[in-house]
Amino acid sequence: MKKRLLAAVLSTLMLLSACGNGGGNDTVVVSGKMWTEQYILTEMLALVIEEKTDLNVEREEALGEVSILTPALEKGDIDMYVEYTGTGLKAVLKEEAEQGADADAIYEQVKKGYEEKFDVTWLEPLGFENTYTLAYRKGEGIDAETYSELIPYSKDMVFGAPHQFYERPGDGYDDLIKAYEFDFKNTESYDPNIMYEAVKNGDVDLIPAFTTDGRIQRYDLAVTEDDKGFFPPFYAAPIVRQEVLEEHPELEDAVNSLAGQISEEEMSELNAKVDMDKENVEDVAREFLISKGIIEE
Numbered sequence: 480m481k482k483r484l485l486a487a488v489l490s491t492l493m494l495l496s497a498c499g500n501g502g503g504n505d506t507v508v509v510s511g512k513m514w515t516e517q518y519i520l521t522e523m524l525a526l527v528i529e530e531k532t533d534l535n536v537e538r539e540e541a542l543g544e545v546s547i548l549t550p551a552l553e554k555g556d557i558d559m560y561v562e563y564t565g566t567g568l569k570a571v572l573k574e575e576a577e578q579g580a581d582a583d584a585i586y587e588q589v590k591k592g593y594e595e596k597f598d599v600t601w602l603e604p605l606g607f608e609n610t611y612t613l614a615y616r617k618g619e620g621i622d623a624e625t626y627s628e629l630i631p632y633s634k635d636m637v638f639g640a641p642h643q644f645y646e647r648p649g650d651g652y653d654d655l656i657k658a659y660e661f662d663f664k665n666t667e668s669y670d671p672n673i674m675y676e677a678v679k680n681g682d683v684d685l686i687p688a689f690t691t692d693g694r695i696q697r698y699d700l701a702v703t704e705d706d707k708g709f710f711p712p713f714y715a716a717p718i719v720r721q722e723v724l725e726e727h728p729e730l731e732d733a734v735n736s737l738a739g740q741i742s743e744e745e746m747s748e749l750n751a752k753v754d755m756d757k758e759n760v761e762d763v764a765r766e767f768l769i770s771k772g773i774i775e776e
Contacts, residue, residue: 504726510539510548510557514671515753515760516609516691516746517541520561522764524717524734530774531733544643545570552599552720559719559734562601563609564589565711567718569649572596582608582712593718600724602717602731603738607691607746610713612702614688614695616678625706626659629685639667639674639683650710655687658709672754675700691743693751715741736773 507528511521518540525536539557542548549571551557564582567589568574574592576585590601613629615621615636623629629636638652638661645652645668655661667683674686675694688695688702695702717734724731741749749767752758768774 505533506535506537507559507723507727507730508537508539508557510542510551510560512544512548512560513541514689515750516689517561518760519749519753519764520605520715522761523737523768524559524561526765526768526774527733527736528730531736532727532729534727534730546643546646549597552718553597555720555722558723559717561605561715562718563713563715564604565610565650565713567593567601568711570647570651573649576711582714585712586714586716594721598721599718600721602719603735604714604716605737606715606739606741607743608712608714609689609691609743609746611687611705611710612690612695613685614678614700614702615685616681617699617701619684621701623701623703625704626709627706629703630659630661633661633663633685636663636684637665637667637682638663639669639677639686641671641674642668644687655709658707675754691746691750692754693747693749694754696747697751697755740771740773741767 509521509524509528511517521538521540525538528534528536542551542557545562545566548557548560564586568576568585572589572592574588576588580588586601586604593599593601613626621629621632623632640652645666652666656663667677669677674683675688675692675698677683678686678700679698688700690702694700717737719730719734745767749763752763753760765774769776
């Protein structure tokens with residue numbers, strides 16, 4: 480009798496536990512990198528999943544850079560985040576684009592590589608590219624519209640970048656200075672959200688700014704063109720573990736409701752609202768999705 484009672488109690492506890500965590504299989508963990516745009520995109524992914532599916536969403540925002548996020552996906556610690564095609568190509572797959580490949584071909588190359596190597600797939604691009612531009616303060620006697628035109632100035636310049644940029648293989652600092660033969664006077668390492676203040680205040684002279692960062696316009700920084708095509712296209716797209724899509728096929732349609740919905744100008748303005756106007760990330764993401772008719776008010 481006691482054994483039967485104990486078994487019944489244990490069975491009930493296990494059932495309650497399963498109900499409490501959704502059975503362990505109906506929660507999607509959405510993550511991202513450690514800068515403003517990624518905070519916003521993490522929240523957008525979470526909101527559309529909550530709106531368009533019955534899945535629970537766990538937000539693991541600002542988990543880290545690609546060196547942390549990729550193993551987290553492989554282990555199943557997270558299920559999804561927004562990545563950029565250029566980062567996937569060079570920093571993760573360590574591949575080069577095929578000769579003459581356009582942005583769509585590179586997307587397909589990266590998608591295939593992730594599926595084969597990590598069992599992770601790329602969903603449809605969000606509509607904007609966030610690549611690098613080398614940015615500097617205006618009015619400092621520098622007259623350069625391309626990376627190459629910066630070369631003669633570099634010997635008198637302090638270069639400031641996020642710590643991760645100095646460690647990136649393929650498209651990071653070491654490869655950049657080889658490609659353009661820069662000879663910077665010194666280098667400094669900053670949090671990605673601090674380096675704009677650093678160049679604005681004169682603590683450094685040049686930064687690898689993100690083209691969708693609203694502070695470029697707000698701080699009236701000069702930008703330059705990657706005239707040698709050192710950086711590949713950096714189109715933003717959600718990536719997700721294939722196992723999760725197989726378990727929850729409704730997830731793909733939900734997230735793809737964001738496809739092509741965010742322009743570079745819109746992403747820049749969203750970033751500026753958070754960074755400059757100090758608006759709340761959740762409010763900025765929600766208001767944008769409502770304005771696009773992607774979620775309801």
